[in-house]
Amino acid sequence: MERRNRINIIYDILRVIQTRGGEIKKTHIMYQANLSHNQMKLYLDELYEKKFIENSDSDKPLIKITKKGQDFFRQYAQVKEFEKTFGL
Amino acid sequence: MKIVFTPDWFLGHDVFINVFSFVILSLFFFFSIKNYKISKNKRLLYLGTGFLLIALAELSIILTKFAIYYDTTLTQSIGGLIITYEVVKSVDILYYLSFFFCRLFTLAGLYIIYKLPLKKLSGDFVLVIYFIIITSVMCHHFYYLYHITALILLSLIIRNYIKVYKKNKLVNTKIFIVAMSLLALSQIMFVLSKISSLYVTAQIVQLISYITFLILIIKITKNGKKKQNKHNL
16 A cells, blocks of 8 residues: 655545535544544644634534635645546 | 648648647646646656657747748748758758757657656666667658657557556546557658648647547546535535
């Protein structure tokens, strides 16, 4: 199995959030993106810093994907499609 | 002296095909570099370089054909034998240089695209570049050498991408293989291009090939968006 790099892990986290309709619990990210607790914390800090995610307005402790995060997700989906096409 | 195989009635149409090819190749270069900036995957950079080289080859052909076909001042200024000789000589040099760079850049670009899906990119690059230069020089006397070399490289690219398709089963890769196969077919026709009708057919096949490449670009862009929408549901 191929080792995921940093950007692929970020893409996987955003994909997991998107799959759940844009809002998700932290623990779900950990399990669905195959990350340890420490890894998840590091990546979420980076995503908060980049304004790709933010805390949800609801009462529950949920994480929400931002417009910027959605744009990045769309762009990276195209990159992956391009790379797959050419076997890169 | 006939310096291009284009029949008179097709003059200008072939320039349109070259311009169209140049636009498509530039789009591939643009997308490769844009994607490289996001993912930092060096292979995307090499892919972009491959497409850029072939785009530059098309550009050199476009500029030469414009100079040869549309330079009316050139023909108006011909007054005497000496001027005519000088004009013919300068056009000949322009033709020789631009076609040399066209062949060199196309073959180098195709070689890069051929190497990309392979796990190891290293190889005898100096030796390959040497052979590409020799072929490009020799093509001035034996025009078919270029088309045969391009055909061999295209066949190797097709073989590599069939292997990629067997692994990923992506429709996009299949479209790329079809486009490359059409380009290979056009090279076979170009070898026999002294027959004027075949030259035109080869150009049309090349146009269809680049239309297929355009479809591929549209599909890649649309699929990326679709993926996002699918995850939104």
